[in-house]
Amino acid sequence: MVEDSASERDEFGVILEQLRKTQAAMRVLIRGIRDTKNQAWEWRERRDELRAGTPVVHDELSTRRATRDELNEEVQRRKKLRDEANEQARVLNEQLQKLREQRGSNRNIVPLEELRRRFRELEWKQQTTSLSVEEERALLEEMDGLSKAMETAPKKETVPHNQSEEMDQLWQEIQEIRDQAQEHHKKMITLVEEAQQTHQSMVQISQGLGPARSEIDEAHEMYVKCLQEADEMRNRLEVLKDQERDLKTKLNAIRQDRQSARKAQEKAALEKLAEQARAKQESGQKLSLQELRALMESDGLK
Numbered sequence: 001m002v003e004d005s006a007s008e009r010d011e012f013g014v015i016l017e018q019l020r021k022t023q024a025a026m027r028v029l030i031r032g033i034r035d036t037k038n039q040a041w042e043w044r045e046r047r048d049e050l051r052a053g054t055p056v057v058h059d060e061l062s063t064r065r066a067t068r069d070e071l072n073e074e075v076q077r078r079k080k081l082r083d084e085a086n087e088q089a090r091v092l093n094e095q096l097q098k099l100r101e102q103r104g105s106n107r108n109i110v111p112l113e114e115l116r117r118r119f120r121e122l123e124w125k126q127q128t129t130s131l132s133v134e135e136e137r138a139l140l141e142e143m144d145g146l147s148k149a150m151e152t153a154p155k156k157e158t159v160p161h162n163q164s165e166e167m168d169q170l171w172q173e174i175q176e177i178r179d180q181a182q183e184h185h186k187k188m189i190t191l192v193e194e195a196q197q198t199h200q201s202m203v204q205i206s207q208g209l210g211p212a213r214s215e216i217d218e219a220h221e222m223y224v225k226c227l228q229e230a231d232e233m234r235n236r237l238e239v240l241k242d243q244e245r246d247l248k249t250k251l252n253a254i255r256q257d258r259q260s261a262r263k264a265q266e267k268a269a270l271e272k273l274a275e276q277a278r279a280k281q282e283s284g285q286k287l288s289l290q291e292l293r294a295l296m297e298s299d300g301l302k
Contacts, residue, residue, distance in 0.1 A: 012254045019247040022240055029237045033230050040226035047219035064202050071195035078188040085181035086128065092174045093121075099167055112150060117171065119146045124178060128185070274298035 122143050125131075131139065206213065277291035287295070 012251065015247055015250050019244065019251065022243050022247060026237060026240045026244065029233050029240065033233045036226050036230040036233065040223050040230065043219050043223035043226060047216055047223060050216045050219060061202055061205055064198050068195050068198040071191050071198060075188055075191045075195065078184045078191065082181050082184035082188060085177050085184060089174050089177045089181065092170060092177065096167060096170045096174065115146050115150045119143060270294050270298055
């Protein structure tokens with residue numbers, strides 16, 4: 001029992017020392033968190049003061065950024081219109097080809113007109129379609145052959161007017177749509193160039209801020225760094241709080257065990273004294289006040 005009591009005292013002392021060290025480390029972290037957050041607020045104030053010193057420049061940057069974004073939106077709108085026009089022209093061209101196929105050998109279109117139409121189709125494809133080197137070479141060879149064939153083809157149209165009117169009208173509609181697509185494409189290219197120029201001017205303005213911009217960036221980086229350090233210390237503090245709770249739980253358990261053991265010892269001593277008092281009482285001996293009290297308490301516990 002003596003060894004167990006000494007062991008408990010040693011364990012209690014070790015845990016108590018661990019608790020004191022943990023609480024000391026917690027106090028250090030709490031001060032560190034407070035000081036680091038104060039530093040973060042100072043860096044934030046410094047950053048905001050520097051930004052406030054260049055309001056005109058920032059307003060100009062915001063204006064040009066809005067202009068650039070509007071230009072990019074218009075580029076996307078023009079691109080969509082161009083693609084829709086090209087798709088519409090493609091569908092109409094398929095209808096035209098079907099009309100030609102349906103007329104078959106009954107068509108009496110002058111070879112020169114047919115050659116011209118085919119040449120214009122290839123020319124449009126070259127201007128609006130991304131081709132590989134082999135595809136580009138094959139297209140140019142076909143265009144060259146058509147150009148030579150047009151030099152010797154008959155120039156008088158012998159197709160009856162009522163047979164070619166529908167195809168001519170469809171062809172004219174295709175050409176008008178392709179012109180619209182080309183116009184959208186040219187406008188899109190112009191808008192892309194304007195957007196790039198606006199963005200480049202933004203870069204130049206930002207670079208023109210010079211040291212002020214560098215100081216703003218540095219102040220912001222330090223502000224973010226301090227917040228991150230404070231968060232790291234807060235996480236470590238939470239770990240120490242968990243350790244503190246565990247150590248306090250262990251200390252309370254030891255205290256409760258000691259209290260229970262002490263009560264058990266006191267009860268045993270009381271019972272022993274009460275037994276002695278009963279024996280004296282039975283033999284007619286006079287009881288002391290302590291023995292009388294022990295006898296009464298013992299009877300009360302039963």
